[in-house]
Amino acid sequence: xxxxxxxEGLSPVPKSVVARALLILGQFSATTPSMTIxxxxxxxxxxxATVFRLLGxxxxxxxxxxxxxxxxxxGNRLWEMGLLTxxxxxxxxxALPFLLNLQYKTRETVQFAIPNGDAALYIEKLTHEEAVPxxxxxxxxxxxxxxxxxxxxxxxxxxxxxxxVLGQPLAAHTPDTLxxxxxxxxxxxxxxxxxxxxxxxxxxAGSTSIAAPVIVHGVVxxxxxxxxxxxxxxxxxxxxxxxxAAQGISRRLEDTDGLIGQ
Amino acid sequence: xxxxxxxEGLSPVPKSVVARALLILGQFSATTPSMTIxxxxxxxxxxxATVFRLLGxxxxxxxxxxxxxxxxxxGNRLWEMGLLTxxxxxxxxxALPFLLNLQYKTRETVQFAIPNGDAALYIEKLTHEEAVPxxxxxxxxxxxxxxxxxxxxxxxxxxxxxxxVLGQPLAAHTPDTLxxxxxxxxxxxxxxxxxxxxxxxxxxAGSTSIAAPVIVHGVVxxxxxxxxxxxxxxxxxxxxxxxxAAQGISRRLEDTDGLIGQ
DNA sequence: AGCTTGCTTTCCACTGAGTGAAAAAGAGAT
DNA sequence: ATCTCTTTTTCACTCAGTGGAAAGCAAGCT
Numbered sequence: 192x193x194x195x196x197x198x199e200g201l202s203p204v205p206k207s208v209v210a211r212a213l214l215i216l217g218q219f220s221a222t223t224p225s226m227t228i229x230x231x232x233x234x235x236x237x238x239x240a241t242v243f244r245l246l247g248x249x250x251x252x253x254x255x256x257x258x259x260x261x262x263x264x265x266g267n268r269l270w271e272m273g274l275l276t277x278x279x280x281x282x283x284x285x286a287l288p289f290l291l292n293l294q295y296k297t298r299e300t301v302q303f304a305i306p307n308g309d310a311a312l313y314i315e316k317l318t319h320e321e322a323v324p325x326x327x328x329x330x331x332x333x334x335x336x337x338x339x340x341x342x343x344x345x346x347x348x349x350x351x352x353x354x355x356v357l358g359q360p361l362a363a364h365t366p367d368t369l370x371x372x373x374x375x376x377x378x379x380x381x382x383x384x385x386x387x388x389x390x391x392x393x394x395x396a397g398s399t400s401i402a403a404p405v406i407v408h409g410v411v412x413x414x415x416x417x418x419x420x421x422x423x424x425x426x427x428x429x430x431x432x433x434x435x436a437a438q439g440i441s442r443r444l445e446d447t448d449g450l451i452g453q
Numbered sequence: 454x455x456x457x458x459x460x461e462g463l464s465p466v467p468k469s470v471v472a473r474a475l476l477i478l479g480q481f482s483a484t485t486p487s488m489t490i491x492x493x494x495x496x497x498x499x500x501x502a503t504v505f506r507l508l509g510x511x512x513x514x515x516x517x518x519x520x521x522x523x524x525x526x527x528g529n530r531l532w533e534m535g536l537l538t539x540x541x542x543x544x545x546x547x548a549l550p551f552l553l554n555l556q557y558k559t560r561e562t563v564q565f566a567i568p569n570g571d572a573a574l575y576i577e578k579l580t581h582e583e584a585v586p587x588x589x590x591x592x593x594x595x596x597x598x599x600x601x602x603x604x605x606x607x608x609x610x611x612x613x614x615x616x617x618v619l620g621q622p623l624a625a626h627t628p629d630t631l632x633x634x635x636x637x638x639x640x641x642x643x644x645x646x647x648x649x650x651x652x653x654x655x656x657x658a659g660s661t662s663i664a665a666p667v668i669v670h671g672v673v674x675x676x677x678x679x680x681x682x683x684x685x686x687x688x689x690x691x692x693x694x695x696x697x698a699a700q701g702i703s704r705r706l707e708d709t710d711g712l713i714g715q
Numbered sequence: 716a717g718c719t720t721g722c723t724t725t726c727c728a729c730t731g732a733g734t735g736a737a738a739a740a741g742a743g744a745t
Numbered sequence: 746a747t748c749t750c751t752t753t754t755t756c757a758c759t760c761a762g763t764g765g766a767a768a769g770c771a772a773g774c775t
Contacts, residue, residue: 206761208470208733209507213514216534224537229751238735243753245471252475256539261742261752265537272478273535274592275486275527277518291581295557307529319553330536468732470762491722500764505724523722523771 204236211237212245216254216265221328225262278305282413283314286405286440290317290415293436297429302402302416304340306348307332311341314413336361336375336393337368339400340414343388346379347404347411353379365396387430391422401426403437407444415440466498473499474507478516478527483590487524540567544675545576548667548702552579552677555698559691564664564678566602568610569594573603576675598623598637598655599630601662602676605650608641609666609673615641629654649692653684663688665699669706677702 205211218226218234228246232239246263249255253268273279286303294301294317303315310332335341335356345353361370369375382388387403402416415437417429467473480488480496490508494501508525511517515530535541548565556563556579565577572594597603597618607615623632631637644650649665664678677699679691 207510208761209474209510210514212471212474213511213516217514219534219537221537224542227751228753239752240735240737240754241733244733248469248471249475252472252479254475258539264539265534267538267540269531270535270538270540271592272481272527273532273538275481275483276529276532276535277520277526278529278532280486288580291553291556291579294553295581317553318550319557330533470732489722490724501723502725502764502766503762506762 208245211235211241212249215242215245216249216269219265221331225258225264227261227263231263278314281444285443286413286415287315289436289439289443290315293415293417293432294319296432297417299426299429300418302340302400302418303413304333304338304344304416305413306344306352306411309335311335311338311344311414313340334362334364334394336370337364337390338394338416339388339390339402339418340416342379342390343382343402343404343416344411344414346382346388347406349410364394365392367392367396369393386434389427391424395420397422399423399426401430401433403430403433405437405440405444407441412444413440470507473497473503474511477504477507478511478531481527483593487520487526489523489525493525540576543706547705548675548677549577551698551701551705552577555677555679555694556581558694559679561688561691562680564602564662564680565675566595566600566606566678567675568606568614568673571597573597573600573606573676575602596624596626596656598632599626599652600656600678601650601652601664601680602678604641604652605644605664605666605678606673606676608644608650609668611672626656627654627658629658631655648696651689653686657682659684661685661688663691663695665692665695667699667702667706669703674706675702 205214214235215231215237218231226234228242229239231237231246232242235242237245246255250257250263250266253266255263256266258264282305283303290301290303298319301317302313304311304313306312311334312332313329316329333341335345345356357372357376361368361372361375363370369378387401389399389401391399398418398420399422400416400418402414404411405413405415415433417426417433419426467476476497477493477499480493488496490504491501493499493508494504497504499507508517512519512525512528515528517525518528520526544567545565552563552565560581562581563579564575566573566575568574573596574594575591578591595603597607607618619634619638623630623634623637625632631640649663651661651663653661660680660682661684662678662680664676666673667675667677677695679688679695681688
């Protein structure tokens, strides 16, 4: 009776070789960046021999690499390929100079995020201080409500997404998170009128932020935010350079147009 | 030394499914970021039906995505995974604050590169100016000799690499490239004594640079450089903050130690 | 309209690449 | 020394993956 399937009961071990290989790659995460063969075997539900063989092939292609001790980790080839991805390709590359300029003017932590399915995704974070509280990792998804960049993208985004998010129960990450749909809806309206969003301790206690949308041809493609961890109520004094940066990115994206990732 | 054995005539079409899938992914590049099924079929030598099927699986895993018109491009999943890679994980993340600080002080373009096999590889480039001559792309390899960061890593690197590079014929990218091994060797010695390298129009005509090494436990792990395209002979006035940044990164890497990628 | 060209997608009988249990070979622990 | 938990190799079986062929699409040309 080794029917120790996962919580759902459905054990979708893929039979396709490619899907299995991708499944193995998918096991690595920020919290577990390196794993042994048997760990991977257990995590995926695939036999050790199979994992062993597939890892060998992935290693040959530099998609994984051995990490000194018996562990494997994702290979540098993935990093190289990541640069050719729509996320990097245009958005980040176009935005970076503007973000730098903003960071230069404000000397605060500057964030850049995009709407990604059911969450806001941090693409870049610029901090000048060497000692940083690593609250938000690049590449990690954040809830729509609660973060400054999330709220502003929700506010300027399409009605369908807004309704969907507001229809679901809103998780309370701190006592100050806006969980009442009515209150949140009013907040979003205010943001749309003001042109930028603010938040104070709504996701991480003790952090304040302000964010503006990057709108290309009428649709939100990203958001620029400024954060700090001093509950600095005066962050709004940066609204002018913030909006300037966001609009600069918007204009530049419209100029260089072509097809935008997505 | 594995060079690109991707010649058109000799096509060692791999029989392993995984290798084929990785081969397909490998076709995408900075110059051809998106391709159609039949283009990929031709480039890889695989039958269209096979490419079609494999692309379907890769798409399901978000390793590729459709790009509006009938084209495919690399998927955002690759970008996410790239962040978990040793290249990003520690090096870039540790260096970024120092690079920002340097950029802030100098207001010039700041580069960050690592030694990668037979070339220097740009990991990051920070430019504050919105209009940038895109001379050096992040992720693209550059010759050891000729670039400031390359020379400084060569100068402080191990003797074996130095001898190997100096043993091969040195490509002349501009009239000012150092192609004579004796001259280059003397230059490297001078760099080692001075602690940083300078170059003027040795790779791209009209560009000047200055670079310092990031040395951890005696071995070169990266280099920080400042470049501009004004043939600004006075770039050396930034040597002090440059060395400061490079040493700051070194120290921080030694502190957080653990195993360094590679 | 038709004809042509070049692409994507579906179909399906065949078969060898991929499989995974089991055994062998290491690597620590106690 | 013997357990225990790893990684690696082996090998006979078989079903996942194959790819030629054909059907579907979409432009472009006459």
